[in-house]
Amino acid sequence: MPRALILGGTGPVGRAAAHRLLAAGWRVDVTGRDPARMPPELSALGGEFRAVDRTDSGALRAAVGEGTDLLVDCLCFTAADARSLLPLAAHATSTVLVSGRAVYIDAAGSHINSSTPPRFSGPISETHPTMTPRDDIGHRSREGYGANKVAAELVALDSGLPISVLRPSQIHGVGASPAREWAVVKRVLDSRTTLLLADRGAGVVHTTAAANLAALIETVAQRPGTRVLNCADPDTPSVLEICRTIAGHLGHEWEEVPLDDTAPTGLGRTPWDSPHPIVLDTSAATALGYRPAGTYAATIAPALDRLVKAAANGQPPADDDYFAEYLDYAAEDAFLAGR
Template sequence: MPRALVLGGTGPVGRAAAHRLLVAGWQVDVTGRDPARMPPELSALGGEFKAVDRADSTALRAAVGEGTDLLVDCLCFTAADARSLLPLAAHATSTALISGRAVYIDAAGNHINSSTPPHFSGPVSETQPTMTPRDDIDHHSREGYGANKVAAELVALESGLPISVLRPSQIHGVGASPAREWAVVKRVLDGRTALLLARRGAGVAHTTAAANLAALIETVAERPGTRVLNCADPDAPNVLEICRTIAGHLGHEWEEVLLDDTAPVGLGCTPWDSAHPVVLDTSAATALGYRPAGSYATTIAPVLDRLVEAARNGQPPVDDGYFADYFDYAAEDAFLAGRVGRAGR
């Protein structure tokens, strides 16, 4: 029975990877700081929880033990994190390090977290230039996140160990925080009869299901190597298509009000809006043998059901300010009223 160790196994990516491997017959250990966060479905399948802090190198080495067939690191954000990973990866047949699309820059040097949105000329492949690696700024900052990820990638890739760096885009899945879909689900639960969308709902920010990332993790487990691979859903729905998918799954109908550039700034914004399309080229993963678990519509369904259930149980996603711009119903109603007034003149 092959063995996998998932660092950060209680988050959306870790739990999806652990679930896929357990179903495939693997022995899987997941790490975390709080045993209470161990997904019950993993325990039911035989998954084991190890209370280990990602920063505790001694405890991590003990968790690896004599070695493992697959090591998955969902918590590598800095070069220091990557350096602490190398001794563990040396005892693994294959290692998957989760990075992200935030590392990429366009021809002008802009990235996803720039004040000026990036403008890529087409689907972004793994050869697209990346940010300058840095480890002297906080990885929690807008400028620091991608730069620190690049620094971590370089440490891993230059080690020569069989480490696959995986770059997803806007991960969605059970346990994701923030759960971006709440921006639409709450509107449905609130009984809104109109959906306003900026840029006519044409914005595209490629999504990645945790289930699809789990499928790629299983692929690199079977084909160890030192490489970088993009991972995203097989389709790249625009904002309008995403909202229609969510509303359709929940059986809700509303008027779609597609706004143009004359609409007030901020009106109709969503978590997936993008001034220019940001789509990842996943052909390298496909060539390696990766096959996605499903489309956005099929993989998002369990997330929507969980959100509705949580809301009905009085436990909706914690709004720490992330959703502040998405539920300004007063501004929407004022705009809609003005539209009716203008039409009646």
């Protein structure tokens, strides 16, 4: 029975990967700081929780033990994190470092966290230019997140160890934070009868189901190597298509009101807006043997059901500051009254 150790295994990526591997007959240990966050479905499948802090190198080494077939790090954000990963990766047949599309820059040097939105000329491949690596700025800052991820990637890749760096885009799934779909789910639960859509809902930002990332993790586990791979859903739904998918799953209908650039600034915004398409080229992963678990519509249902259930239990997402701009009902009603 092969063994996997997932660092940060209670988050959306870790739980999806653990679930897929357990279902395939793997023995899986997941680490975290709070045992209460261990998904019960993983325990039911035989997954084991280890109370280990990502910064505790001794405890991590003990968790690896004599070795593991697969090591997945969902909590590697900086070069220092990557350096602490290497001694563990030396005892793993295959290692995965979860990075992200935030590392990419366009021809002008803009990235997804820039004040000026990036404008990519087409699908982004793994050889596309990335931000300059930095470790002198906090990884939680807008300029620091992608730059620190690049620095972490380089430490891992330069080691020569069989580490696969995976770059997803806007991860969605049970446990995702922020749970972007809440911006639409809450509207449904609040019985809103109109949906305003900035830029006519035409924006496209590639999404990545945690289930699809899990499928790629299983693929690289079976094919160890040192590489970088993009990971995204097999389709690229627009904002309008995403909103229709969510509303359709919840059995809700509303009037769609497409807005142009004459509408008030900020009105009709969603978490998936982008003035220019951001799409990942995933052909390298496909060539390796990766097969996605499903499209956005096929994979988002469990997360939507979980959000509805959490809201019914009085535990909706707590990211009020994040969702405020997408749920300004007063501004919407004022606009609609003046039509």
